[in-house]
Amino acid sequence: MTMFHFFNCAILTFGPHAVYYSATPLSEYDTLGTSVKAALVYLGTALVKLVCLATFLNVSESDSFDPYQELLKALIGFIDVAGLYFALTQLTHRNISQNHKFQAVGLGWAFADSVLHRLAPLWVGARGLEFTWDYILQGLEANANLVLSISLAALGSLMWLRKNKPRTLIPIIYACAGIVSTMPSITSYLKRGLGWHFAEVVGFELFVSLVMAFFSWQLFSTCQKPSA
Amino acid sequence: MATQRKEVLVDSVYSVIALLCILVACAELCGASAVVDVYRLIQYDLAGVPFGSRLASLNHHAGSSFFAPGADLSRTVVMLPVRELNVTFIREYIGQRKPLGGLLFLLPRMFSSEYKDSAGGGDDKPGKELLRNILVELERLLIHANIRYPVYFAFEDDKIDAVLADVKRNDATGQPATATTGGYKLVVTAPEPRKLAPPTITNIQGWLPGLKADGDSNQLPTIAIVASYDTFGAAPAISVGSDSNGSGVVALVEIARLFSLLYTNPKTRGRYNLLFGLTSGGPYNYNGTHKWLRSFDQRLRESIDYAICLNSIGSVDNELWLHVSKPPENAYIKQIFEGFHNVAEEVDLKVGLKHKKINISNPRVAWEHEQFSRLRVTAATLSELPLAPELLESTGGLFDNRHFVSEAAIFRSIKLVAESLARHIYGQQGKNINIFADDSNLGVNPAYVQSWLDLLSRTPRVAPFLSKNDPLIMAMKKELEDHTVEVNVQHEVLDGMFTFYDLTSAKLYIYQVASVTFDLLLLLVLGSYLIILFSFLVVTTRGLDDLISLFRRPPSRKVKTA
Numbered sequence: 001m002t003m004f005h006f007f008n009c010a011i012l013t014f015g016p017h018a019v020y021y022s023a024t025p026l027s028e029y030d031t032l033g034t035s036v037k038a039a040l041v042y043l044g045t046a047l048v049k050l051v052c053l054a055t056f057l058n059v060s061e062s063d064s065f066d067p068y069q070e071l072l073k074a075l076i077g078f079i080d081v082a083g084l085y086f087a088l089t090q091l092t093h094r095n096i097s098q099n100h101k102f103q104a105v106g107l108g109w110a111f112a113d114s115v116l117h118r119l120a121p122l123w124v125g126a127r128g129l130e131f132t133w134d135y136i137l138q139g140l141e142a143n144a145n146l147v148l149s150i151s152l153a154a155l156g157s158l159m160w161l162r163k164n165k166p167r168t169l170i171p172i173i174y175a176c177a178g179i180v181s182t183m184p185s186i187t188s189y190l191k192r193g194l195g196w197h198f199a200e201v202v203g204f205e206l207f208v209s210l211v212m213a214f215f216s217w218q219l220f221s222t223c224q225k226p227s228a
Numbered sequence: 229m230a231t232q233r234k235e236v237l238v239d240s241v242y243s244v245i246a247l248l249c250i251l252v253a254c255a256e257l258c259g260a261s262a263v264v265d266v267y268r269l270i271q272y273d274l275a276g277v278p279f280g281s282r283l284a285s286l287n288h289h290a291g292s293s294f295f296a297p298g299a300d301l302s303r304t305v306v307m308l309p310v311r312e313l314n315v316t317f318i319r320e321y322i323g324q325r326k327p328l329g330g331l332l333f334l335l336p337r338m339f340s341s342e343y344k345d346s347a348g349g350g351d352d353k354p355g356k357e358l359l360r361n362i363l364v365e366l367e368r369l370l371i372h373a374n375i376r377y378p379v380y381f382a383f384e385d386d387k388i389d390a391v392l393a394d395v396k397r398n399d400a401t402g403q404p405a406t407a408t409t410g411g412y413k414l415v416v417t418a419p420e421p422r423k424l425a426p427p428t429i430t431n432i433q434g435w436l437p438g439l440k441a442d443g444d445s446n447q448l449p450t451i452a453i454v455a456s457y458d459t460f461g462a463a464p465a466i467s468v469g470s471d472s473n474g475s476g477v478v479a480l481v482e483i484a485r486l487f488s489l490l491y492t493n494p495k496t497r498g499r500y501n502l503l504f505g506l507t508s509g510g511p512y513n514y515n516g517t518h519k520w521l522r523s524f525d526q527r528l529r530e531s532i533d534y535a536i537c538l539n540s541i542g543s544v545d546n547e548l549w550l551h552v553s554k555p556p557e558n559a560y561i562k563q564i565f566e567g568f569h570n571v572a573e574e575v576d577l578k579v580g581l582k583h584k585k586i587n588i589s590n591p592r593v594a595w596e597h598e599q600f601s602r603l604r605v606t607a608a609t610l611s612e613l614p615l616a617p618e619l620l621e622s623t624g625g626l627f628d629n630r631h632f633v634s635e636a637a638i639f640r641s642i643k644l645v646a647e648s649l650a651r652h653i654y655g656q657q658g659k660n661i662n663i664f665a666d667d668s669n670l671g672v673n674p675a676y677v678q679s680w681l682d683l684l685s686r687t688p689r690v691a692p693f694l695s696k697n698d699p700l701i702m703a704m705k706k707e708l709e710d711h712t713v714e715v716n717v718q719h720e721v722l723d724g725m726f727t728f729y730d731l732t733s734a735k736l737y738i739y740q741v742a743s744v745t746f747d748l749l750l751l752l753v754l755g756s757y758l759i760i761l762f763s764f765l766v767v768t769t770r771g772l773d774d775l776i777s778l779f780r781r782p783p784s785r786k787v788k789t790a
Contacts, residue, residue, distance in 0.1 A: 004747045008754060015758050023765035129413055129739035130261060136750070 005135075006126040012139030013118050016146055017111045024103060029096055031104035038087045038108030039115075045083030046116060052076045074185040081181050084109065084156050098161055106153030110146040118142055137202045144202070147209035151216040152180045158223055165223045173219055180212050261412075262387040266332070266736040267463040269370055269379035270690075271421055275725035280371060281379040284418035284731045288329035289411055290738075292392065293317060294399040305330035305414045307392055309384065310626075313362050322373045331379040332414065332736075333366070334392070338631055339466075340383040356632065363627040367462045371620060378416065381463045381626070382736065391738055415737045421729040427692035427722045429458070429508035431520040432705050434484065434712030436491045436502035450501040450528070451649065452535035452607075455480040456510030456517065456596055457689060457704065459624025464690040465733040469624020470633045473510060474684035475542025479642045480504060481707050482677055486646050486664060488711035498653035500533070504712055506704055508691050511623035512724050513593040516691075519720040521603055534564060535607035536649070537596035540622060541641040542633035542681075543612050547578045548641065551609040551616070553586045553601040560606045567648040567657060568610070574647075574660070575640050584616055592619060610645065612637075630685035635678060642672050680707075692728040 021027055021035070053076055057069060087105050096104070118138055126135040155177040158165060165173075187205060190196045196204075269281040291304035293314060308318075310333055321328060336359070370379065382388060391412055398411070438448045455476035461467025468474065484504045490496045509516030521529065541548060550568055552561050565581050572579040586598050593599055594616035600607030613622060643664060650656070650663045664670050687700045694701065696719055709715045766775045 004744070004751075005742065008747055008750045011751075011754050011758070015754070016761060019758050019762045020765060023762045024769045129415065129737075129741055131740050131742040 002127045002129055005131070006122065009122055009126045009135040009139050012136060013114055013122060013142040014111070016143050017107060017114065020103075020107055020146065020150075026100055026103055026107070029100055031096055031100055034091075034096065034101060034104035035108030035111065037091050038105040039112035041083050041087040041091070042109050042112035043116075045079055046112075048083075049076055049079050052079065070185055070189065073188070074182055077184050078181060081152075081156070081177075084153060085160060088153065088156050089160050098157055101161075102153040102157035103150060106150035107146070109153065110142075110149035113145060113149065114142045134198065137198055141202050141205060144205040144209040147213045148180055148183055148205075151209070151212045152177065154216045154220050155180065158220060162223055169219060169222065176212065176215050176219065180216075183208065261740045262391065262738040264382050264385070264388055264736045264738070265733060266380040266382045266416065267465040267733050268731055269375070269381070269462055270460075270464050270732075271729040273725075273727040276727075278374050280373075280729075281375045281377070282421075283330075283376065283378045284416065284421050284734065286330045286378045286380070286414055286416040286418075286736070288414060289741075290332075290391065290395045290414050291329075292396045292399045294396055301329065302327040303329045305332055307332045307334060307395060307414075309334040309336075309392065310362060310366065311336055311359065313366065315362060315365055318366060318369060322369050322375065325373075325376075328377050330377045330414070331375075333379070333381045334384045334388065335381055335466075335626065337384045339626075339629055360627045360632065364625065367625045368621070370462050380416070380734070380736065381466065388738070411741050411743060413739045413741045415739065416734045417737075418731055418734050421731045424692050424728045424730055427694075427726075427728065428696055428719050429516045429519070429691050429722045430694070430696060430701050431508055431516050431718040431720070432506040432701070432708055432715065433520070433718070434504045434708035434715040436484070436487055436504070436712050437714075438491075438499050438501045439494065439497040441499070448499060448501050448531070449533040450503050450531045451653070452503040452505060452532055452600075453480055453483055453538070453645070453649075454505040454507060454517065454535055454596060455538040456507045456514060457684075458508045458510055458516075458691040458694065459628075459689045460511035460620055461623070461625045461628070461690065463626065463732070464693055465688055466626070467624045467628075467688050467690050468630075468685050469628050469689065470630050470681065470685040471542045471628050472540040472622050472624050473538070474624075474681060475540060475633055475638050475641070476538035477506060477684060477704070478638060478677055478680045479538050479541060479645060480506065481680055481704070481711075482642050482672060483646050483649070484708060484711040485673070485676065486670060487649075489670060490650070498650075500653045501531070502712075503532070504708060506708070507596070508694075509720075509722055510596065511620055512691075512722060512726060513591060513619070514596045514599045515722055515724055516720065517596050517599040518593075520718060521599060521605075523718060529603060529605060532600075532605050534560060535597065535600045535605060536564075536645060537600075537607060537609040538641075538645065539596060539609050539611040540613055541610060542638045544634045544637055545612055546576065546637075547580065548572070548610055548612055548644070549580050549582050549614055551582045551584060551595050551597065551611060552607075553584060553595075553598055554606065556581050556583050558606075561608070563652075563657075564606075564608055567652050568644060570658060571644050571648045571651070574662075575643050577640055577644055579610075579644070580614075582614070594618075610641070624689070630682070633681065633685075635674065635681065638677060638681065639672050639674065642677070646672075690732075691722060692726075693732055 021032075026035075053073070056072055056076065084105070087109070088102065118141075121138070122135055125132075155173055158173050159177060183205070186208075187201055190201050190204060191198075268284060271278075271280040271282060273279065286305060288303050288305045291301060291306050293306065293308055306328060308314075308331065313333075320326070395412055440448070456473050457477045459467045459469035459472070461469070484502075487502055491498070491502070505517075505520060507514070507516040507520055509519075550565055552558075552565075554561050556562065556565070561581075565579075568579045584594070586601055588602070593602075595609040595611075597607035597609040617623070646664050647662070651659070651661075654663075656663075664672065666672070683700070683703070689700065701717075705715060705717055763775055766778070
């Protein structure tokens, strides 16, 4: 039964990535290589982030939400954006369309994140006899994260790869990208600053991810129009 | 307190762990809702016939006594708080040997040795008496039955009470265990219980030699004071036996201390040798006493004037009995009884005389003095028990803990024995003198008695599980060495038909589990979620026609989009 539960949670955590890959045209253009490269970039970014966190962050005396520390953490969080920038612009991909490139990068990014952050706790925890909702919620969080990563990649590709975008939209794009990339800090604030429960945080993340996905989709399609 | 930093680190550390996936593959953490110490019902063979609980490992769902009648409980661990125990239920299940997954008895919080609040008896006496009767009955049922499933005892605490309340609620509504209603699984991982080697029993003796007039000290008559210290109970790991026979041991140690004060001064050294004996094997027909007496040479045995055995003298009743096996008309018996009787009146105690003949052909030895009597040594047992206990009864059972003994009763008993002995030794019978007056330096020392009583009340002393060099045995030996001379420790092998099995305590893991139905349902929901997601993505990125065409064409062919 416990293996069963682990299996369920794994489906919830990693299933959407596979579904996304097979259901969208990504699978037809064989963009797996791009995703793998993006995942490797994520790995490198995670290492750099780890080193930065360990170097710059103090051991805080209290359990409360410390704005200065959180600001530092948010800044370190922007290393992610740099990693994504590198993955989108510097990597020599096969000649695939921008449209598919950002999806492949976002997907690889989200998948690597899920594997690194969720596989180990899942393997250790969900196989145990004890039942908690945590692993199901964690799976849902992985879904939200997938949506956010793809949105961020979409916004990133708008920022860095598309040259002829409407001027009026640029601040909106940057604002959206800012919101999406500070999501980890926002959730950490909700968790520790406001004392939200994990379920509420996950609900919020799902909601925000859907909203952001909608925005970035709209932005992307409006930017697409002049060229199309 | 550095959880914030810790969380950051944990977050990062998880990444590292994932990199070292091989390590993780072998990791098995237990995220149990609660872990509690549990104590297993004793398992033993008596002449090859199995008794007690025959299994140790447990892995079943928890249930309470509120199940539907006729329900199949062969895969359920029934949790029963002894405070509200239904003895007929137990009688029915154990008597008729109905199958159960296991039994978990919850002993009241105050039985735990960690429970400190109100020590000593007096409060809520009827409730205590009721509890005691239930436990005695329960214990008698359990240790004389052959039970094919694991039986454990645990002390109630907040965690286990919460679990029990949940289980009861579910059983009352008749719902099966699900994730939301909280089914619990009780798990004890233990190997198969193994037979123990024949246990060693340890007797400790010490002498206070009397003042030699002229010639050999062995010519002096000897008075022996004896108490058996080991216990036997349904749960060996918590069988502390504060009354049976912790009270006797405490009294013996204190009497040894008092007389050592008198015997160190040549002016007050009596013309009797005093022999103190702490014997083991008490629950098994006083086997240790038997071995101990056999080890004496004939001359020594004959020099024993009489022996006083102390057994269960710490309960609140104001009545003690002097059990003898020689007829009361016997001059020695009369003398001993008179001595006790006179002192008893002064300390507000009643002492009665009970005579029980020995049947040599019967292997059962109900009182310690009977071992002396069988070797023709005059002896008597001082006890609060009016009747001879059966085998394995009144030997430190479940209820027999610190809360059921009264210090006042022990003080009184000590005074009674010490005073009457002293009057006999110094030839002051019938005179109203008070040698061990309360406020003198010869008075009973309450702190000393209390500390020994506390020590004995938290040390389980079931002989097969006590090693030769157990700290308690060492402590008793040292105590006798402090007050007496020629302290001698004798190790013997317990004979008799008892074979014991190990595993007396374990850790019980309580997991809150979801039912398989819940996981099936979850799988269904997840499957449909993924299918809907798939369809949604196909429709939005490739169009509805593609989705339909996916189902029309064989999946091996590639779908081409315009």
